[in-house]
Amino acid sequence: MNPIATTDLLRLYPEGFLLFSLCGLLLVDLFIAQRHRAITHWLSIVLLGMTALLVWRLDGNEALRGAAFGGMFLVDGVATVAKLFILLSSALVLVYAKPYLLPRKLFQGEFYTLSLFAVLGMMLLVSAGNLLIAYLGLELLALPLYALVALNRDNGRASEAAMKYFVLGALASGLLLFGMSLLYGASGSLDLGSIRAAAVSNSPHPWLYAVAVVFIVIGIAFKLGAVPFHMWIPDVYQGAPTAVTLFIASAPKIAGFGLAYRLLDGALDPFARDWASMLAVLALLSLVVGNVVAIAQTNFKRMLGYSTISHVGFLLLGFIAHTPDGYGSALFYAITYALTATAAFGLIILLSRSGFEAEEITDFSGLNQRNPWYALLMLLVMASFAGVPLLVGFLAKLQVLKAVIGANLVWLAIAAGVLAVVGAFYYLRVIKVMYFDEPTEPGALVLPKDLPFRLVLSANALALLGLGVFGGPLLSWCLRAAAGG
């Protein structure tokens, strides 16, 4: 065993910092009285910010790019972009969660430590250069999430959701692990790069690889929630406390992209033809089921769950081209989806009060008359989901369609486009409820007093417009990152 090089440790610096300060936070939180719990809240956000700063600094240092610990841990463009936006969207989640948790007596240190551990898992996942690290990161992400869903332990629906999430998540992990073990058996290595090299040179076990690819694709589809492995999404989205749904819907999608990118591109690129055709089927099914079933929903969170499924379909379309451009498009899609989802759930939290969950779509009736500003923000969010130009959702869809058409799959692009129109229907219905219907409750909207929450939420929703108009640099950053720049 070689002695650990300093550069290796430096490459792991942001994750190390987060881990140690997180353990510190865990201890500090024990000594904080409930009425001072806001300290934990702000400390967590500061930690995320400092970690992001470290990731940023690391990216600036050319010498530290590359693999650490013999290929275990990768520092490259995709990892940096993904980590920065995982940290950003997680920070947004923490800001939005507070006004939800506080009146429900869920404002506890556990929420913060569990969330931060999940963030650490996501950071490891997107940097994984080895099957073990990928699995480690995935589980470090998943376990805190199971617990978070059950955070409100007296709520039957939440407990049910947690149970479903746990069982299906464990099943998915099992499938993925099985695929990994086959891959190890076939190639004799856990290192993603070595697996890729071994798969290219004539393997004596082509069928072993084929089975491994199937299991790994299924595992990824489970984690992302692609049809037909999507069953957990609607129940978990609806059952979990909104603050937790908000978390599940945002950053983990970027991490899910990372998982798929590392395994499919990093290790299984020689089998791209096989997995691309599987992903095409999964993507198409997700678009159909997600968009069509969402129309029938009356519960807002459940509807957004099905909407997630359809967006996962779009995200997977980016992989089908298996070109750097396609991966870059998918990364951009995941990032913009995460930012749009945080804004959407943030607005749901804004409308919820103590003892009242704004979960039904009809709870948004006449919002334009009760508070035109937040109705406008929700309009921007919904229009972005639907892919209306000038909003970032359009840019993301356009870029993915470009990758698909570039791969000569015009029919798939047309199908995706038509299904996006079907999707537009239920986003428009939310706008309809807010703008065309009379309010069910009289008077102006009672806003939470939390000023940072309201300011950040407004900035978040307006950023969707800003990125739609001036999103070029972010998009080219994603494309450069995927191209290895």
Add this chain to the structure above:
Amino acid sequence: MSHHLLSWLIWLPVLGAVLTAAAGNAHASRARWIALGTALATFVLSLLVLQGYAPGVAGMQLDENTPWIGVIGLNYHLAVDGIAVALILLTSFTTVLTLIGAWGAVSDRVHQYFASFLLLEAFMLGVFCARDALLFYVFFEAMLIPMFLIIGIWGGPRRVYATLKFFLYTFFGSIFMLVGLIYLYVQTGSFDLDYLAQYPLSGREQFWLFLSFLIAFAVKVPMFPVHTWLPDAHVEAPTGGSVILAAIMLKIGGYGFLRFSLPITPDASHDLAWLVIALSLIAVVYIGFVALVQTDMKKLIAYSSISHMGFVTLGVFVATWLARDAAGGAAANDVARLALQGAMIQMISHGFISAAMFSCVGVLYERVHSRMIKDYGGVANTMPWFAALMVFFSMANSGLPGTSGFVGEFMVILATFQARPVLAATAAITLIIGAAYTLWLVKRVIFGAVANHHVAELKDISARETLVLTGFALATLVVGVWPAPLVNLMDGSIGEVLQQLLRVKI
């Protein structure tokens, strides 16, 4: 400023919309004045565009071109030719009159109502100025949101159904165009319309691209099988919404054919012209008969719009036949030019006339709160000034010589006659049907004895309403009596469209 005249033209209404919305619900009258001021300023800017445009000089003018989102190939490329200038003038002029007409039409959320119109104006002007295919698409789609809100918030009882139908039809149609445009980008590496017009494409590619454009623009015009959203949208929309929809938004479909189908897929436009011409004739004749049996005034005018827009598509695609088939050379080319000019004049003229007709119905609706023909009768007795104007517009709508309605239709029929006399005869039937449904409408609403106490209590039009209606009347008369300036403005550009059409790309 002169270098960014078109940008000012587009972004000034956006700024005005933000200010209008910021005025708040409590300050309705402030919002109205801000909106009207912005619309007037935009109209002045459009006159500056007219002044800055030199009809004698070939090519696009007032060019602005900077990369917007470089990685996806989107350029902020604006420029105008005579066709665009004419439509820009129509847009800014109609918006001013629409805002004046809408002054007291809504009492609820006035600031949002006026802001939506300004936003709509900005995006429509953007469509007419865009020289980048993706930029065109961005504006084309973005305008759906304000219109969606206008119909949905301030519309009639079935407004939700109508506005969703409107949005989804257009969105659905344009997706195919988007896929077509991305395909073109992947092939050529550019969204620039000038470049795409030069780029050679195989017959098969042109066929599919033409169909993708056709779906998008046929929904917008709207053409025969996909027209059903229009009557619903018109009936439910508030007056202002109907006016903008009929006067400008429908023109964007016709404009799209001239900007996309003819230059990018000239061979397919020629080979598939029979399809569009057949659909246009169905619209002209069959929809005319449909209009005849309507009992709702707005629905009648909506169907009459579809029928009249049929002349636009007929003119455009008859021109493709004339330009290419006739070996007659210069003479046939002149006829083709006549067809395109007729189509353009029909667009402008229909803009004024349909806007005026919807405004007239709005005037009645504000007083009686009914759009049904049977609720009226003998309006001339109580509203003589109004009756005079409405009769005038009805005459124009049925194509009376001396009004703009005559000029465009006559030119298109004349050109069609040179190509296929039978088709011209079919299209000419509309002169009878059009006169029938319009005059019968006038007879039942305006003339006769006073039908009921609502009509007996009617007050004649106010100064504001007179201003709006006479504005449209003057425009109709000017174009009808003296179309030469309008023709001269567009002539050079129409010649260029013909040149693009003659370029064999296969």
